[in-house]
Amino acid sequence: xxxxxxxxxxPVVATLAVANTSMLVVDVKEGGPSGHRIVVPxxxxxxxxxxxxxxxxxxxxxxxxxxxxxxxRSAGLLDALADCPDAELIRVEDGxxxxxIEKAGDLIKVSVDGRREQVRVNVPIGVVRDFVASxxxxxxxxxxxxxxxxxxxxxxxxxxxxxxxxxxxxxx
Amino acid sequence: MKRxxxxxxxxxxxxxxxxxxAQAASPWxxxxxxxxxxxxxxxSVNLPMSIVHAALEAAPEKVVRKGxxxxxxxxxxxxxxxxxxxxxxxxxxKSGDTDFxxxxxxxxxxxxxxxxxxxxxxxxxxxxxxxxxxxxxxTVVDAFFSAEGQEVDLKAAVTEIAKLRGDVVKVTxxxxxxxxxxxxxxxxx
Numbered sequence: 001x002x003x004x005x006x007x008x009x010x011p012v013v014a015t016l017a018v019a020n021t022s023m024l025v026v027d028v029k030e031g032g033p034s035g036h037r038i039v040v041p042x043x044x045x046x047x048x049x050x051x052x053x054x055x056x057x058x059x060x061x062x063x064x065x066x067x068x069x070x071x072x073r074s075a076g077l078l079d080a081l082a083d084c085p086d087a088e089l090i091r092v093e094d095g096x097x098x099x100x101i102e103k104a105g106d107l108i109k110v111s112v113d114g115r116r117e118q119v120r121v122n123v124p125i126g127v128v129r130d131f132v133a134s135x136x137x138x139x140x141x142x143x144x145x146x147x148x149x150x151x152x153x154x155x156x157x158x159x160x161x162x163x164x165x166x167x168x169x170x171x172x
Numbered sequence: 173m174k175r176x177x178x179x180x181x182x183x184x185x186x187x188x189x190x191x192x193x194a195q196a197a198s199p200w201x202x203x204x205x206x207x208x209x210x211x212x213x214x215x216s217v218n219l220p221m222s223i224v225h226a227a228l229e230a231a232p233e234k235v236v237r238k239g240x241x242x243x244x245x246x247x248x249x250x251x252x253x254x255x256x257x258x259x260x261x262x263x264x265x266k267s268g269d270t271d272f273x274x275x276x277x278x279x280x281x282x283x284x285x286x287x288x289x290x291x292x293x294x295x296x297x298x299x300x301x302x303x304x305x306x307x308x309x310x311t312v313v314d315a316f317f318s319a320e321g322q323e324v325d326l327k328a329a330v331t332e333i334a335k336l337r338g339d340v341v342k343v344t345x346x347x348x349x350x351x352x353x354x355x356x357x358x359x360x361x
Contacts, residue, residue: 066232073230080226087358089218095211 021045022150023172031164041172044150051143059142068138078129081108107155120159124152198222199334202353209347218358221334228327239327240319254324258317265310286310302345309336 024047026040051059063071081103090101097114106126112119131148149171158169201224203217228239235241243254264272264286273284280297291313295304315328333340333354341352 070230070232073232077223077226077230080220080223084220084223085358087218088216089223091214091216093212093214095213 022153024146024149025168025170025172027166027168027170029166031166035164044146044171048143048146048150051141051146061140063138063140065138068135071132071135075129075132078125078132082106082125082129116163118159118161120156122156122158124155127152199337199354199356200358201333202351202355204349204351206349207347220358221330221354224330225327225334228330236326239330240323240325242323244322254317254322261313261317265314297345303343305339305342307338307340312336 022044023041024044025042026038028036028038030036084103086102086104088100088102090099092099097112100109100111102109102111106124108123108125110119110121110123127148130151131144134144134148152171154170154172156168156170158167160167199221201217201219201221203215205213205215207213228236264270267286269285269287271283271285273282275282279299280295280302283292283294285292285294289310291306291308291310293304293306295302297303309332312329312332315332316324316326318328319325336354337356339351339353341350343350
């Protein structure tokens with residue numbers, strides 16, 4: 001009886017676990033009347049587990065010594081960015097395209113506006129900071145990147161519009 | 173009750189005051205470049221000096237080592253190297269206020285002078301089409317040359333620049349205008 005109850009509880013527990021975890025959502029909308037829409041929600045804990053199980057050569061890469069040095073050295077820069085008040089840091093306009101980098105809360109927001117395309121990238125400073133601080137080897141693991149994303153919620157990471165096509169990657 | 177709310181509000185304001193003061197006093201580096209010809213490019217940079225410092229620290233060691241840059245001199249080719257510039261600067265400092273370079277040509281005047289604690293560079297085209305204004309405190313140049321040998325101390329110079337307020341560089345010609353200044357405000361359009 002206890003076994004049956006435990007088995008019956010499994011879907012409930014699984015549903016609750018999914019409900020309580022952050023989801024990485026990839027939303028692709030093709031333009032035009034026959035354009036497709038693909039939405040792929042991936043629970044972060046599941047993505048992390050899958051990446052941990054996947055073959056190492058596919059999900060891990062060795063950072064070059066120089067890249068590791070830059071990463072280590074950038075910790076102070078990330079601290080300074082985190083402490084910096086909200087502001088537009090860089091703007092470049094060339095008549096055809098405008099690129100803006102601004103600090104807003106815990107995000108570094110990069111936006112590119114062209115005649116046809118519009119790109120928005122939001123980089124959570126806290127995530128990058130924790131990721132850099134937790135580096136203990138030259139190995140860069142995709143699972144670690146996903147793990148770092150777990151602290152983000154309701155944040156658009158990437159939003160690209162090109163004509164009528166629209167791609168959005170966000171954590172929900 | 174009203175008094176408690178007032179006291180609490182006062183406490184909050186006082187608690188926040190040091191932070192607000194610290195933020196108000198933190199210097200920002202601003203750079204504006206505007207081109208009127210072609211694509212009419214505009215570049216605007218607003219960075220807290222703390223980020224400039226941190227970026228220097230984060231730069232790869234082969235570019236900036238401990239805030240210092242190693243400049244290769246070609247003394248053998250007859251070029252001036254960093255040591256020469258350091259010596260020239262020491263002489264200029266000793267000489268007090270002076271116009272140490274003045275070149276007057278038909279269409280423009282170039283002057284480099286030391287006035288008080290400032291080094292001033294001025295370029296003026298007679299027809300007004302080009303104007304260069306560079307004002308640097310001597311402490312910045314001192315800091316820049318405070319390293320030894322072929323090295324210049326960028327970090328020390330940046331520390332001194334952070335103490336400035338106002339325009340540092342202003343260049344205008346008929347197609348381009350460049351302005352670099354320090355103040356205590358974030359982004360400005």
